[in-house]
Amino acid sequence: MKIVLDRPRCEGHGLCEEAAPQLMHLDDEGELVLDREEVGEADAALAHAAVRMCPVAALRVA
Amino acid sequence: MTIPPASGIDLFADEVVLDPYPVYAGLREQGSVVHLPKNDVYVLTRYDAIRGVLADWESFSSTSIGFNPTVNEALTGTSLASDPPTHTQLRATLTENLSPRALRGLKGQIEAKADAAVAELVEKGSFEAIDALARAFPLEVVADLIGFTGHVRDNMLRWGQAAMQVIGPMNQRTAESFPIAGELYGWCSQVRSADLAEGSVGRGIFDAEARGAIPPNTAGHIIHQYLGAGVDTTVSALGNIVALFGTHPDQLELVREDPSLVPAAFNEVLRFWTPVHAWGRRATKNVDIDGIAVPAGAQIAILFGAGNRDPRHYQDPDAFLVKRNPIDHLSFGYGPHGCAGQGLARLEAHAVIEALSRRVKRLVVGPAVRVPSNITRSIEELPVLEVIPA
Numbered sequence: 001m002k003i004v005l006d007r008p009r010c011e012g013h014g015l016c017e018e019a020a021p022q023l024m025h026l027d028d029e030g031e032l033v034l035d036r037e038e039v040g041e042a043d044a045a046l047a048h049a050a051v052r053m054c055p056v057a058a059l060r061v062a
Numbered sequence: 063m064t065i066p067p068a069s070g071i072d073l074f075a076d077e078v079v080l081d082p083y084p085v086y087a088g089l090r091e092q093g094s095v096v097h098l099p100k101n102d103v104y105v106l107t108r109y110d111a112i113r114g115v116l117a118d119w120e121s122f123s124s125t126s127i128g129f130n131p132t133v134n135e136a137l138t139g140t141s142l143a144s145d146p147p148t149h150t151q152l153r154a155t156l157t158e159n160l161s162p163r164a165l166r167g168l169k170g171q172i173e174a175k176a177d178a179a180v181a182e183l184v185e186k187g188s189f190e191a192i193d194a195l196a197r198a199f200p201l202e203v204v205a206d207l208i209g210f211t212g213h214v215r216d217n218m219l220r221w222g223q224a225a226m227q228v229i230g231p232m233n234q235r236t237a238e239s240f241p242i243a244g245e246l247y248g249w250c251s252q253v254r255s256a257d258l259a260e261g262s263v264g265r266g267i268f269d270a271e272a273r274g275a276i277p278p279n280t281a282g283h284i285i286h287q288y289l290g291a292g293v294d295t296t297v298s299a300l301g302n303i304v305a306l307f308g309t310h311p312d313q314l315e316l317v318r319e320d321p322s323l324v325p326a327a328f329n330e331v332l333r334f335w336t337p338v339h340a341w342g343r344r345a346t347k348n349v350d351i352d353g354i355a356v357p358a359g360a361q362i363a364i365l366f367g368a369g370n371r372d373p374r375h376y377q378d379p380d381a382f383l384v385k386r387n388p389i390d391h392l393s394f395g396y397g398p399h400g401c402a403g404q405g406l407a408r409l410e411a412h413a414v415i416e417a418l419s420r421r422v423k424r425l426v427v428g429p430a431v432r433v434p435s436n437i438t439r440s441i442e443e444l445p446v447l448e449v450i451p452a
Contacts, residue, residue: 030162053389
């Protein structure tokens with residue numbers, strides 16, 4: 001499974017990082033960095049939680 | 063597919079807007095979608111249906127976010143009332159100076175302002191919380207942010223209230239508010255960079271226009287949206303914080319014991335009492351919502367507060383519990399049109415909750431006074447009779 005970020009849509013609210021700090025973080029400039037784009041079964045729930053929390057629907061899993 | 067159940071409720075009747083939750087519960091049990099012939103709208107009542115519609119901009123257009131044609135006409139060309147692809151550029155322009163990224167530098171100032179305001183009120187010992195805090199604080203933050211001075215500062219509250227009121231149906235409240243919303247529109251149409259304080263975000267928007275980063279003649283419209291959307295809603299949320307902590311001292315105590323609950327507490331305040339009563343969309347085609355047929359062209363009314371109390375999504379939804387942390391509440395909407403100012407709202411509210419929970423042990427509040435309003439549901443007067451300091 002892959003996490004896909006719609007970069008122009010991301011506004012840096014940071015709720016995804018709260019949901020899945022193992023997978024992504026906001027850098028010093030407030031830009032989202034996906035630390036792991038490919039996620040295995042073990043982290044699927046985390047990835048889905050991050051996608052669900054994004055308030056502007058900038059994340060999805062493919 | 064079945065036809066939508068119907069209800070004789072008037073969504074904007076005084077008694078409904080004052081206390082909508084019993085009405086929401088009844089409508090939610092009737093179905094995900096309920097037709098209200100009195101308002102000629104189809105209301106969305108359940109959590110999943112609301113989130114689904116907010117995500118689906120192709121089937122549900124934002125060109126009809128208001129409940130009267132005049133306001134929808136007036137909002138044409140704004141990010142609020144447009145659909146992708148036009149919306150995408152307008153939204154980017156609007157959020158360039160409003161995203162959490164852009165606001166990072168303001169966090170310290172906002173926290174200092176909130177702390178000073180709360181400290182002064184604790185010192186006084188009793189006060190009227192809506193004027194003294196819920197209105198005063200966001201007005202100061204937004205005025206300083208945009209760089210408003212003089213008479214504009216004095217008009218911000220009534221302009222902001224009117225801008226939300228006119229989104230309702232063409233009732234007496236809307237008719238009386240249109241001239242006031244017009245004053246705001248008129249001022250924003252002629253405001254120039256020099257009218258705004260040096261170093262303000264408002265000046266920054268004009269600078270962006272001057273260097274071609276945003277289209278010509280858009281700076282005034284952006285400032286219009288900051289004021290129209292960012293005042294009345296925040297006033298509501300901050301008043302609700304004081305009222306709910308006053309009536310739920312055990313929940314304030316939980317935040318006092320564990321300050322990491324501040325964001326969770328704000329999420330729960332927004333879920334429990336939703337600042338925006340109803341918001342529109344228009345069905346662009348025949349659509350199926352949970353097996354109910356909604357016809358092309360139907361005016362939709364999204365009831366965020368009904369979704370926020372949906373027992374299918376939140377356990378024990380009528381209880382105010384700060385530990386619940388409902389991050390996915392619907393009060394900021396969701397998706398492409400999710401509240402553009404939510405980063406600023408969080409900065410303001412977190413600062414107020416943090417200061418209150420650090421400086422106050424308990425608030426003794428009197429009865430809250432409400433007045434009917436079409437779109438924003440907020441407390442008009444809230445006496446704090448006694449502050450027991452920490």
